[in-house]
Amino acid sequence: MSTNLAPPVSDPQNLPPTGDEAAVVLPDIGRDAEAIYVAPNWKLVWWRFKKHRLALVSGIVVIFIATIALLPEFYSTLPPHESDSIRSFIPPQRLRFFAGDGTFLYVQDVKGQRNQKTLMMEWVPDEEKIIPVKLFARGFEYNLLGLIPTDIHLLGVENPDSGQKFHLLGTDRLGRDQWSRLMFGTRVSLSIGLIAVMLSIFLGILLGGISGYFGGTTDLIIQRLIELLQSLPPIPIWMALTASLPRDWSVEQTYFAITIILSLLGWTTLGREVRGRFLSLREEDFVVAAELIGCGKPRVIFRHMVPTFYSHIIAASTLAIPVMIINETFLSFLGLGMRPPAISWGVLLQEAQNLQSIALAPWLLLPGLAVIITVLALNILGDGIRDAADPYS
Amino acid sequence: MTSNTEQTTNSTNGHPLLDVKGLKKYFPIKKGFFKKTVGHVRAVDDVNFFIREGETLGLVGESGCGKTTTSRCILRAVDPTGGRVLYRAKSGATVDIAQLPASEMRRLRPEMQMIFQDPFASLNPRMNLFDIVSEPMFVNGIKSRSERADRVAELLQLVGLRPEYMQRFPHAFSGGQRQRIVIARALALKPRLVVADEPVSALDVSVQAQVLNLLLDLQEQLKLTYLFVAHDLSVVKHISTRVAVMYVGKIAEIAPTDALFNTPKHPYTAALMAAVPVADPRVRSKMIPLQGDVPSPANPPSGCYFHPRCPFAEAVCKQETPQLQEIEPNHFVACHRAKELELDGISAN
Amino acid sequence: MNNQQPLLSVRNLKTYFSLDEGQVKAVDGVSFDVNPGQVVGIVGESGCGKSVTIKSILRIIQKPGKIVDGQILFRHNGDSMLDLTQLNAQSEQMRQIRGAEIALIPQEPMAAFSPVHTIGNQIEEAILLHQPVSKQQARKIAIERLREVGVPSPERRIDSYSWELSGGLRQRAMIAMALSCNPKLLIADEPTTAIDVTTQAQVLNLLRDLQAQHDAAIIFITHDLGVIAQIADFVVVMYLGRVMETGPVDDIFHNPQHPYTKALLKSIPTVTSESGSRLPTIEGAIPHPFNRPAGCPFYPRCIEMMPGTCNTSTPSLQPVTDTQSASCFLYHKQTDDE
Structure with a gap:
């Protein structure tokens, strides 16, 4: 950081002295000044993220768990059923x-x-x-x-x-291999979490963006809708909705329905955040500047507005996935979500629901550990991304 | 600067570059669950002025007087509520910017650009210098990257930055340098009118002079016309050919800089000048404060908006709104008593 | 009062901030005196350490900031000089000094007043904390103070909330609160930056009048040279945590010694300067306090910079005329490493 203090006395061109560069403070991310000057935002975020050891480890854990979700057969030793x-x-x-x-x-x-x-x-x-x-x-x-x-x-x-x-x-x-079932359960639970979060992010950005960018009556309606949805107690609503799913639906149908139910109620918070960002960004000078140089609306939105909250959305979704996983586990544990023969963490834990199994087969509680590890890793990762997202804070 | 007067005489042909007539911008005040409009903030309330080609019109006033809103209406960054903004385009045709459809406005954008107050907020932190300065060219049809790169290098040099900085991001630059980048972006499309909204007030004192000098140099080189919005009288006096003083959404006085500062005709202008702290301890006693506070533009007083604070107010000032009138050549004042008052300006010492 | 002995004497004050990115020497060896009844103006641009200096005097430096060296001698109870750096920032004695003997007028009165209590409540609370009076008496004093600072109909205004007042009135109320305990030293931290020119003139005049009436000393902080010329008796010019020059206001403006002061005065546009002319500039930008240059902090921008001297060692503040001191090697060649 002290490398950029060139004395200005013998400047060949009639340009401001490079001493100017000392006027900015560089984040301590272990790179030299020139590298930071030309680094795009995502690089700065990555460099700062790498300094957060715990988040980095959590990231690796999350990637490992994600490979399990992708390839449960490869990791399992026996057919789960x-x-x-x-x-x-x-x-x-x-x-x-x-x-x-x-x-x-x-x-x-x-x-x-x-x-x-x-x-x-x-x-x-x-x-x-x-x-x-x-x-x-x-x-x-x-x-x-x-x-x-x-x-x-x-x-x-x-x-x-x-x-x-x-x-x-x-x-x-029933003598089924618990390890293999855990591998397959990971796929179901993680993908429900991920898909539900992606759906709610999509809804959140879409509705929040419309609300914030266009304002007026549209904004009024969407805001009242969000208030309505947020005022409903979520647990009874989930229970009511899932209980109303036909009993004779196939595993796939239930799976799909649960994902939708989770995401329909999950987008409101993000929707509010996105709306707020759009509202404040609309007034930002650089957005006004973009309009004044003649950028069309799509370019203003996608080139100037949306990129400023990419990282926040990534952080928000990383933090939302564990909530969805917990919700799925919770619903299935109550017998309202996934049902055997489907395998999910909630289903696995449901089988450990009685005193007998805790006393005789405590290893049946191990899926709970998987939930804890995954949720912790995702939370720490999300926190790390959020902290790194603003390298100049 | 002598060239200013030359430009104003030989390039106008009697037609100003910009002629603002009866400009109004009201912001609704909304209340309650259904957002009912309960009143209006008259941010800009019947503003009239013109700018000749090649000159700098300084627009000065205290916070909330509507100077920023006026400047944004002129560029159609906000849509005016009423009035006309007549602009003589490069093609020779005079268009009313206030009424122009969005598509035609976009075609006109290259001719008028803006410099913002806060150079930390007006640059997209996620774009590098090349992208920032070349974007105006890109969206206006110059798609060739090498052509844009050449032009960006040229522009950076013009505003006193090294072309090698092109790959850097805004976070590598100090406030003064960022303001240079903002200026380079504004000049990318070879504009004729540049609206500068408090371009130096966010900068450190020791850096302000650099940017002011740059703006003066660029005006000379590129024959630019400036609308220079500021609250600092010293800065406005330094850079302007003519000065307009705004008070609560209305123009109080417009005159050539020297006339305005030497012989102000509006009591508010005089009070404003008397309130400026002079950077010389030997002229201490001149600081005469004005009583009271600036009224709210949502609920302005009757008649002349300045009458509650004016030491010269008479009965007529409470009832009638004074119109802007030319009491001397090029000296416009909105005051009932402008002709009779002898007011102190800022003399040479 | 004894005018020979200063009311406040800051001696080689150093306040550093230890951050992850490194140590920031926000205030690095600052010395100046404030005599009773004197208005000392501290002028400087961003990062010069003027705010940290007054926060150090008030002992309200937040972590990770810390006073690492120097003395802040304050004349307490008559003649004894008390070193404020030796007190615990939270101690009873420091709390009594802060508010009762040294009072602060902050930059943003909107932020300084609580929006949920009336201004009267807050002024009365300050009085009750430091003076042995009853609630009724405190209210009377508060009204009196509000009247004194020119708040119209103070009996009514005392029960209003800060957000009901205009910017000018709010700043007046803040001054009334600062004055409520008759402090010996008032510290004004850019009190006019957030308000308009016409209101600023009112506040400056008010401060000048009050200072004459109460015979209190004022430390006035600003980046505006015009304001400093109008209000100060004695000026301290700071740059990047160090004092560049000190002297009586007239000498500073009419006979500046330090190259920074000289250049700064020339570079500002004034209402009396010729319009359209080019101003002499100071090249470059102010380094961020993280990247402070070695040697004299101003050398990278100084036109009189002497290679080998200014960029290697740091000049100390030494007298250059009868009344002025400057830290510059142009006036004293010997290096002074402290």
Whole structure:
């Protein structure tokens, strides 16, 4: 920052001395002055964001979770619906390294013993048997991204024909593999959150923008609509709306309907924000300047007004996704949202809803941990983006 | 500056470049759930003046007097409520800007540009210098990038910035430099009329002179016509050929700069001058304050808006609104007693 | 009063701000005296540290700002000089001094008055805090003060809210509040920047009258050289946290010594200057306090800059005439590293 103090005495041209540059303060984002001078806004935002370590880590976590949502089949070890009533309530089997016989990766096999008093099946590690595991193993067949047929999985038993099975997060009442179900649940819960947020952002920007840019009666109507929607208590409304969904709808239809319901009530806050921004931006000198040099309305809106709140919208949506995820989980947990055979985090948690499972199979609560991690990571990421969005604040 | 007088005599042919007649801008005051209009703020209330080609008309007044609204009406940044803004276009035709449809107004935009008060607010922070200065050319039909780049380099040099700065963003520049960028953008389309709305009042004192000198140089080189809006009498006196004084939405007085400052005819003009703190401790006693406050343009007094504060007010001032009249050649005053009053201006010392 | 001994003596004051981006030396070795009954004008442009100086005197510097060195000697209770930098900013004694003995007239009276209490309530509260009087007496004093600053029908106005008053009246009410406890020192922080010329003239005249009546000293801060010429007896010219020049107002305007003062006075347009002429300018812009140049802060813009001297060491404030001091190597060649 002290590099730009050239003495002005011997300036070749009759131009103001470069000492002028000392008149601006540069943000401390670890770049030299010239790089900052020519850096467009998004670069400044990125440089500042990178300095926020926790947000950066959260970003990586979010990206990882997003790949799970995209490729749940790849991450899962067994088909999520495959049940085996004998193998119910198997506790999680830990991945181990370096068995005595030189196997690099393995899990301890389990054997079931019937408890003589309670007549319950109890699973204990089978000290003699190990199940060798390898990365990129073959397993059940699926279509990658719905397009490419394959049977490669991140983890799998070394010998698929042996009929061996392992359960990283244990199994549920019906003997279904909890890990694989969590992977598939991630897809549903995350995509509901994302799609609902995108829909509400779309509605928010559209209606908020119309309201703010055109003003007048349009503004009046949209504002009253927002007030009406915001005055409705959301939880009973969601419950009423989802309860009114026909019971015989398919999983896909319910899924779609829930997304719409969540977003229809979620756009109002953003709509208000966008309207406020448009109202104040309309008066900004640089917007007036754009109009005076002859820019048409679309150019004024999309080249001058909208880019000034891109970053805020990204931050707002990052912070809105966790809310939507929680809402979905909450509705499904109450039995009003997704229903089996669909798999979502809410559905998974619903199965851990009774005392028996907490006492006997506490690992069924692990999807809750996934919710917490995802929501935290998204919140920290959103905060980081919001702080970085204004590099000259 | 001698060239000013030469320009005014040889380029006008009797027709001013801009002739503002009865300009009005009322802002409705809305109240209640249904936003009913309960009154009007008469921001600009029957304003008349003209600007000759090549001259600088200084428009001066206190905050809320309507000078900024007037300037924005002239550029149709706001739509006037009434009146005419007659502009003699490059083509020779005289058009009424106040009535012009948006499409024709856009065609006229290149001829008139604006310089804003706050150079931190008037540049889009997300565009670099090239984009900012070349955008006027782009939206007005010059699509070739190299052609625009050449012109931007030329413009930057003209306003005293290095062409190498073209890739930089506004955040790399100080207030004074940003104002130069704003000027470069305004000049990109070779305008004839430049409206400068308080172009130096947001700048540091030591930087103001740079920008004022630049504006004077550019006027000489490019034969520009300025409407210079400011609240600072010293700055207005320094740069203007003629000066118009506004008070509560109306013009109080218009005269050539020296005439206005030496022999003001309107009591408000005289009071304004007496109130200016002179940067010389030896002329202390001259600071004569005006009593009372500026009335609200939503609820102005009857008759002459200045009568409640005017030391010379008579019965007629309370009842009748004075009209702007030429009491000496080129000296227009809106005051019932203009002819009889002997008022002090600012003498040479 | 003893005019030989200053009422306030600021000695080598340094107030720094530690930010993530680095340390900002907002005030870096500022010294000046204020004698009883004197109007000292501090003039300077943005970033010169004038506001931080008065905030330091009032001990209202917000974190991350900190007074790191220097003394602020204030004549307290007759003759003893109290060093305000040694007091706890929140201590009872400092709170008594602030308001009762040193009062502030802020730039924005709109922001300084609470919108939910009447101005009378707020003035009375200030009086009750510092004086042993009853509520009725406080109200009487408040009305008296409002009358004194020229608020028409103060009995009625005392019950109005700040937003019901015009800009000029609001600033008058603010002055009444500052005067309410008869302070020995009034600090006016750009009190006329937010108001119009005609109102500004009223306020300046009022301050001048009140100062004569109360024999209070005033520190007047502004960037407007016209205002400083009209109100000040003694002028302190600041630039980037340092004092460039001090002297009686007439000498500063008619016989400036420091190149910055000289250039600044020449560069401002005045109502008496010839219209259309080109003004002499100061090249460049004021560096941001983050990027303060080494050596004399003004050297990058100074036409009399001496390479090897001005850009390497910092000049200290030293007498150059009988009445004026300047920090410039043109007048004292020896370097002074402090």
